[in-house]
Amino acid sequence: MFDSISDKFSTVVRTLAGKSKITEKNIQDAVEEIKVALLDADVNLRVVRRFVNGTMEEAMGEKVLKAVDPGQQFVKIVYDRMVALLGDEEHQKLLLKGPDTTSVILMMGLQGSGKTTTASKLAARLKKEGRRPMLVAADLVRPAAILQLKVLGDAIGVPVFSIDGEKNPVKVAKAALALAKKDQRDVLIVDTSGRMHLDETLMDEIKRVSEALKPDETLFVADSMTGQNAVTIAQEFEQKVGITGVVLSKFDSDTRGGAALSLRSVVGKPIKFIGTGEKTEDLEPFHPQRIASRILGMGDVVSLVEKAQETINEQDALKMQEKMAKNTFDLQDYLDQLNRMDKMGSVDQILEMIPGAKGQISEDDIDKKEIKREKAIICSMTYAERTNYRIMGPTRRKRVAAGSGTNVSDVNRMLKKFEKMRLTMKKFAKNKKYQAAMLKQMGM
Ligand SMILES: Nc1nc2c(ncn2[C@@H]2O[C@H](COP(=O)(O)OP(=O)(O)O)[C@@H](O)[C@H]2O)c(=O)[nH]1
Ligand SMILES: [Mg+2]
Incomplete structure (x- = not known):
């Protein structure tokens, strides 16, 4: 759901969010792209018009153009309007x-x-x-x-x-x-x-x-x-x-x-x-707020946490968030996640909710057999290896492959994927805006 619209929106959001100065032309372009995205998503024409005109009107004001962080202001307007369009929590x-x-x-x-x-x-x-x-x-x-x-x-x-x-x-x-x-x-x-x-x-x-x-x-x-x-x-x-x-x-x-x-x-x-x-x-x-975040490509962290709550307790969830943010997520954490994933529904559903995960990791990367193999590999590692995958040289890889009944190439692939995943998390953890959005969604 929302894949294509979310792709387009997050491009607009990303383009504008980082800008320290934006012009009327920037806003016009952004609004035009939003309009196209909404129409492509088969949104009712009247709804699109109202949304686009309202956004344009509000964004053209002094509040945005003269703001210290105009890009962010613009994104906020779009987000608020999106939430209002979807309903209200009450x-x-x-x-x-x-x-x-x-x-x-x-x-x-x-x-x-x-x-x-x-x-x-x-x-x-x-x-x-x-x-x-x-x-x-x-x-x-x-x-x-x-x-x-x-x-x-x-x-x-x-x-x-x-x-x-x-x-x-x-x-x-x-x-x-x-x-x-x-x-x-x-x-x-x-x-x-x-x-x-x-x-x-x-x-x-x-x-x-x-x-x-x-x-x-x-x-x-x-x-x-x-x-x-x-x-x-x-x-x-x-x-x-x-x-x-x-x-x-x-x-x-x-x-x-x-x-x-x-x-x-x-x-x-x-x-x-x-x-x-x-x-x-x-x-x-x-x-409405979570769906709006999802559409704007901010990731639906709260839904993820809530969903996980039935299988993980709250503290564990928070710990994971913190680890992602601090980039201390290690293979042991990954193993815990894999174990939980089975109980949490489809992998795609989960990925959709993690900021930045979509597009970086796909359902194919994490099919069930693969999960099983990865679990076996991590289980064959020592604690030191799990908490610091960088020490995994050729000899260790060979040992782990033998221990887990896999090949060295399986071990290599898993480590490479894990590294890629960590990089993604780091990238997002470094991005203050995503961080703020994440924390805000978590009610902090
Ligand atoms: N994937 C998915 N399938 C659903 C969902 N809700 C209903 N279905 C499926 O849609 C089909 C029709 O559902 P049913 O409840 O019999 O519809 P009814 O004719 O309105 O009573 C069934 O095969 C359901 O399993 C949903 O949220 N997701
Ligand atoms: Mg029926």
């Missing part, structure tokens, strides 16, 4: 009632957008937060929909309500709500049916379900891959049924990001979550 939370009543979340969206998957992801998330969710199979159109939800519910230990043979989703929804109240289930998550295209029958059906349940949250699930089209469909749902928030599914897909950048601004509803994979835990709260 409205990202689910609006649920307290645990002594039953809140209702209604899922809507086209077929295949990810409603059923998201419903179960939400249930798992809420359960983890101490809630008592119940899922409702009110998609009565797709033959296997009920079974799909049951399988997902089973896997996370959340009950799934359904009525065999029933064709009226309103009846199912009402019966489910009654049962949820009786069983003291505090959140009811209702999965509904979608069509390939918008149609009146679908809208009527969902509208009736909505009227019967009076949901606290009506979440529109938008497939990131549908780009601009997702915006049109969201507007339609908003007008006919009303939505309270958006979930952007398939955020992990390789798309340009236009939907993400347009939805909030055009539809006026907050993006509350993003789906980042097919697994139950692949649902993350949407943080």
Whole structure:
């Protein structure tokens, strides 16, 4: 997600950030490039215009041109506007009632957008937060929909309500709500049916379900891959049924990001979550600031740290940040990272969040077999070698290769890659602006 737009933005950012003096022409050029990048990313035309005009107007003022660090000021304007475009932190939370009543979340969206998957992801998330969710199979159109939800519910230990043979989703929804109240289930998550295209029958059906349940949250699930089209469909749902928030599914897909950048601004509803994979835990709260940083190529350090927290404790994470910054990251640290990586999801997801890692190290560099080999190599090293890889001469390399069941060329390759990685970290650690951005994101 955002690969191409992020590449372009970070070029603009890098070009301007270091300049001690910038001209109106510099700003015009930069804004023009931003405009092209946004349009390329399939961002809604009106949104692009507003963004570009606003940035231009603000940047042309004295504040930027006469500032001590004009480049930085400009980048800040772009960043702030990007954050504002994506939403605000306050409205990202689910609006649920307290645990002594039953809140209702209604899922809507086209077929295949990810409603059923998201419903179960939400249930798992809420359960983890101490809630008592119940899922409702009110998609009565797709033959296997009920079974799909049951399988997902089973896997996370959340009950799934359904009525065999029933064709009226309103009846199912009402019966489910009654049962949820009786069983003291505090959140009811209702999965509904979608069509390939918008149609009146679908809208009527969902509208009736909505009227019967009076949901606290009506979440529109938008497939990131549908780009601009997702915006049109969201507007339609908003007008006919009303939505309270958006979930952007398939955020992990390789798309340009236009939907993400347009939805909030055009539809006026907050993006509350993003789906980042097919697994139950692949649902993350949407943080405008972090996404904006990611787009601007600042790296999403906070998300990384947060994600890592489930497998590493906080202190370890901080230690790693510090080591990266101080350039004392050694092979032992690298080994620890490799061990954790397995538990943290895809390598690509992680790389995207480390400043500077993208483009320097690719998924191919770190395939699973390679990780296994690298672990074996490091494990065959002595402590002195792990903490100071520079002492690894030919004899040591030979010994380690034999000890780890690899070849000297494997050892050489691993050390070379590690050196490259350290250089990247150093480069970024030396760059005050990235450092500041990193620290700021970490709340320091
Ligand atoms: N990669 C990825 N796949 C997803 C995500 N959300 C849903 N999917 C997949 O998209 C497909 C359709 O999802 P489903 O929940 O059945 O859509 P529904 O028809 O709206 O209920 C399934 O294969 C899901 O595994 C996501 O965030 N990332
Ligand atoms: Mg479904």
